[in-house]
Amino acid sequence: MIWNEKYECMDNKSKKELQVRRLQNIVKFAYDNVPFYRRHFDEIGVKVDDIQELKDIEKLPFTTKTNLRETYPFSMFAVDDDEIIEIHTSSGTTGKPTVSGYTEKDINIWAEIIARAIVMVGGGSKDIIQNCYGYGLFTGGFGVHHGGRKVGATVIPISAGNTKRQIEVMVDFKSTILTCTPSYALYLSEFLEKEGFTSKDINLKAGLFGAEMWTEEMRKELESRLNIDALNIYGLTEIMGPGVAQECLIKDGLHISEDHFYPEIIDPDTLEVLEDGEKGELVLTTLTREGMPIIRFRTKDLTSLNREKCECGRTTVRMSRITGRTDDMLKIRGVMIFPSQIEKALLKIDGLTPNYHIIVTRDGILDEVEVEVEATSELFSDEVKVLEELENRIANHIHKEIGLRVNITLAEPNILPRSEGKAVRVTDKRNFN
Amino acid sequence: MIKQLSVFIENKEGRLKKAIDILSMANINIRALSIADTSKFGILRLIVQDLSKAKKILEENNFLVKETDVLAVEIPDEPTGLNKILNMLDKSKINLEYLYAFVGSKNNQAIVIIRVENIEEGLKALNNGDANILSQKDIETF
Ligand SMILES: [Zn+2]
Numbered sequence: 026m027i028w029n030e031k032y033e034c035m036d037n038k039s040k041k042e043l044q045v046r047r048l049q050n051i052v053k054f055a056y057d058n059v060p061f062y063r064r065h066f067d068e069i070g071v072k073v074d075d076i077q078e079l080k081d082i083e084k085l086p087f088t089t090k091t092n093l094r095e096t097y098p099f100s101m102f103a104v105d106d107d108e109i110i111e112i113h114t115s116s117g118t119t120g121k122p123t124v125s126g127y128t129e130k131d132i133n134i135w136a137e138i139i140a141r142a143i144v145m146v147g148g149g150s151k152d153i154i155q156n157c158y159g160y161g162l163f164t165g166g167f168g169v170h171h172g173g174r175k176v177g178a179t180v181i182p183i184s185a186g187n188t189k190r191q192i193e194v195m196v197d198f199k200s201t202i203l204t205c206t207p208s209y210a211l212y213l214s215e216f217l218e219k220e221g222f223t224s225k226d227i228n229l230k231a232g233l234f235g236a237e238m239w240t241e242e243m244r245k246e247l248e249s250r251l252n253i254d255a256l257n258i259y260g261l262t263e264i265m266g267p268g269v270a271q272e273c274l275i276k277d278g279l280h281i282s283e284d285h286f287y288p289e290i291i292d293p294d295t296l297e298v299l300e301d302g303e304k305g306e307l308v309l310t311t312l313t314r315e316g317m318p319i320i321r322f323r324t325k326d327l328t329s330l331n332r333e334k335c336e337c338g339r340t341t342v343r344m345s346r347i348t349g350r351t352d353d354m355l356k357i358r359g360v361m362i363f364p365s366q367i368e369k370a371l372l373k374i375d376g377l378t379p380n381y382h383i384i385v386t387r388d389g390i391l392d393e394v395e396v397e398v399e400a401t402s403e404l405f406s407d408e409v410k411v412l413e414e415l416e417n418r419i420a421n422h423i424h425k426e427i428g429l430r431v432n433i434t435l436a437e438p439n440i441l442p443r444s445e446g447k448a449v450r451v452t453d454k455r456n457f458n
Numbered sequence: 459m460i461k462q463l464s465v466f467i468e469n470k471e472g473r474l475k476k477a478i479d480i481l482s483m484a485n486i487n488i489r490a491l492s493i494a495d496t497s498k499f500g501i502l503r504l505i506v507q508d509l510s511k512a513k514k515i516l517e518e519n520n521f522l523v524k525e526t527d528v529l530a531v532e533i534p535d536e537p538t539g540l541n542k543i544l545n546m547l548d549k550s551k552i553n554l555e556y557l558y559a560f561v562g563s564k565n566n567q568a569i570v571i572i573r574v575e576n577i578e579e580g581l582k583a584l585n586n587g588d589a590n591i592l593s594q595k596d597i598e599t600f
Pocket residue numbers: 273274275280335336337338339
């Protein structure tokens with residue numbers, strides 16, 4: 026079943042025409058109503074009329090999380106305050122949170138995209154949605170709530186926490202769709218087991234899992250434990266909330282609602298737009314949002330786009346599951362590397378600790394990577410030869426595991442740099458300017 | 459056969475001095491030392507009078523320390539003294555890893571510390587050559 030065939034299965038030509046028209050409108054709307062955008066566009070001399078085709082979006086500047094913090098709380102709103110009917114914020118782990126304002130039309134669009142998501146995972150008006158996303162400033166709870174009502178499903182607004190009660194409701198109310206973070210779903214499944222229930226005692230058929238990064242292994246685990254289809258939901262407060270993209274039952278990427286959001290993938294270093302299939306940072310533009318139009322928002326999430334038609338019948342572009350954040354990424358000799366990959370490789374060598382320090386330098390045009398690892402009494406030898414062999418063995422192992430040539434340096438135990446109790450993993454000494 | 463302390467020295471400024479300072483502050487008498495140095499790390503090798511105390515104090519200061527078996531031999535007081543010792547090992551095809559020498563405080567005899575691949579074989583070769591092999595006790599009172 027497809028909730029909105031007209032927009033989810035558009036042919037390429039009409040989709041592009043619609044997107045160009047909406048892009049022109051939103052750029053003009055943002056320029057006319059948000060001083061930030063007027064200033065931002067004027068600064069680099071780009072005009073609303075410069076947008077003639079989709080590719081022209083590349084002429085526009087990016088919007089970053091910092092920009093949104095600077096306009097805290099309401100300066101990004103494009104309408105009068107009394108037209109804003111709902112406000113959410115993203116969790117402000119560092120500094121001020123970012124605020125998102127919604128008009129009635131925005132809330133309807135949000136409900137629409139969640140409705141598409143629910144139907145995409147096999148849901149409908151007969152379903153009972155146990156919504157364990159938090160109800161509050163966080164977008165998860167209310168997003169699913171609005172969409173569930175639109176589909177005509179029964180929404181149980183149980184919110185997060187109180188696992189014993191969650192299990193009771195799941196069993197007694199016969200919930201059919203579960204919405205929460207994948208890690209909480211795993212916790213619930215373990216709790217069920219502990220309480221003596223099996224997957225036969227519950228009625229779940231699908232889960233909409235998001236708000237954190239997860240893997241295919243986790244999917245398999247959740248599917249077998251709960252006897253469900255475990256599917257990825259993606260979204261972010263700055264753009265709208267969950268539902269910006271949703272995985273269908275084919276489980277090969279998340280369909281982006283392209284009539285409302287325009288995605289691009291950029292190289293986070295050069296900021297150039299990449300080809301389909303290439304991995305990079307996701308950039309999103311809201312095409313229809315009134316309360317807070319957002320142009321080219323840098324999500325910091327790493328993914329790639331696939332425009333092939335999906336077996337489910339939808340023609341909307343699919344993004345791969347999020348595989349990392351640009352904040353954690355290192356680009357070395359043009360290749361994306363995550364410190365966690367190096368950590369994983371190190372832990373496969375007996376005697377090594379998970380304490381390491383990556384130092385990246387640039388000699389001329391070539392990046393050099395040094396990995397300091399802790400020497401342990403298990404590894405320490407009185408012979409130079411043995412220690413040099415050890416360094417080579419570790420370097421070869423990392424090369425084999427992640428395809429990166431590194432130099433290994435043995436360090437004395439307990440002196441690798443740490444800050445606030447958390448180890449400093451990476452020192453990038455390259456000068457990019 | 460005697461015990462030597464091997465200390466891992468990271469390739470950072472001041473680490474070698476730190477190790478020596480720690481020992482001298484604890485009044486450990488260093489009889490001999492040598493440093494194996496590569497571009498990336500060093501190994502400090504020490505002959506000390508109070509081995510277990512030295513090891514403990516270094517470890518308390520986060521140094522990586524290991525006890526290694528080495529041979530200590532008195533060098534005969536003649537021009538070819540060291541040659542004689544090395545010939546004994548060579549004849550028995552004993553692989554030498556490293557050696558360093560120091561002068562004893564009692565009557566200025568030269569003593570050489572030898573690390574070989576196979577310590578038992580090395581010991582046998584020196585015994586057969588009638589070398590004056592020193593014990594841990596000898597070193598501590600020398
Ligand atoms: Zn699909």
